[in-house]
Amino acid sequence: MDADTAFADFVRARSTALLRTAYLLTGDRAQAEDLVQEALLSVYRSRGRIREPAAIEGYVRTTLVRTHISTRRRRSTTELSLERIPEQPREAEEPxxxxxxxxxxxxxxxxxxxxxxxxxxxxxxxxxxxxxxxxxxxxxxxxxxxxxxxxxxxxxxxxxxxxxxxxx
CATH class of the missing domain: 1.10.10.10 (Winged helix-like DNA-binding domain superfamily/Winged helix DNA-binding domain)
Structure with missing residues (x-):
């Protein structure tokens, strides 16, 4: 099995669990989806350097957490304060x-x-x-x-x- 096939199989099998972790980190489904996509893309780019296919999940989880932390750091300096909080749609899944x-x-x-x-x-x-x-x-x-x-x-x-x- 080549690296692309192994990675695609991993994404099919573990995307729900990764999305749940991202949701726990972000508290917002849309941000969680973006975070998972960004982490998967980052790991996909370097998939050839991953020697052990079973280690992919660890790489993705690490990338997920570190990307979230660095994104929050960057965003915190560019966020705008609003006088009123916009209405948020109710999340489809319960926390x-x-x-x-x-x-x-x-x-x-x-x-x-x-x-x-x-x-x-x-x-x-x-x-x-x-x-x-x-x-x-x-x-x-x-x-x-x-x-x-x-x-x-x-x-x-x-x-x-x-x-x-x-x-x-």
């Missing part, structure tokens, strides 16, 4: 996390969200996440700790005790 969790995950910075998605959706270890993000395991631990602290702060605010002035 993976229900209730208040999903908006809280979407509010996380790109790297923190990537760590949460890779750790809890893909069940990757800290070493594997570090490889995908191109950072140290210490940075992964730091991103995860900050993300979980932010999620706890939003999802389970600290109760104020009577007579404590709001402190515990």
């Amino acid at each position: 993976i996390w229900a209730g208040e969790t999903w908006p809280a995950v979407l509010a996380l910075p790109a790297r923190q969200r990537a760590v949460i998605v890779l750790a809890y959706f893909h069940d990757l270890s800290e070493v594997e996440i570090a490889g995908v993000l191109g950072c140290s395991t210490g940075a992964v631990k730091s991103h995860r700790a900050r993300a979980l602290a932010a999620l706890r702060g939003v999802l389970a605010p600290t109760p104020s005790w009577p007579g404590s002035g709001g402190r515990r």
Whole structure:
């Protein structure tokens, strides 16, 4: 089997899973589709250098996450503030996390969200996440700790005790 056929077979078999990961990273179906397309195109261009066909998914996932992070960095300097948020069409599929969790995950910075998605959706270890993000395991631990602290702060605010002035 040549590299083109192997890649086409991979895309047919794994495109739904890749789209789901991209959706978890972006929170928007159209952006997720664009992100998957961009990642697949990037890996397709270098498919001849991939020695092990079974490793294609790892390359695509890594490219997906890194492209998302770099795109958010570039976009954040060119975004325009709007006085009113335009109406968003309802997503066809339900989010993976229900209730208040999903908006809280979407509010996380790109790297923190990537760590949460890779750790809890893909069940990757800290070493594997570090490889995908191109950072140290210490940075992964730091991103995860900050993300979980932010999620706890939003999802389970600290109760104020009577007579404590709001402190515990």
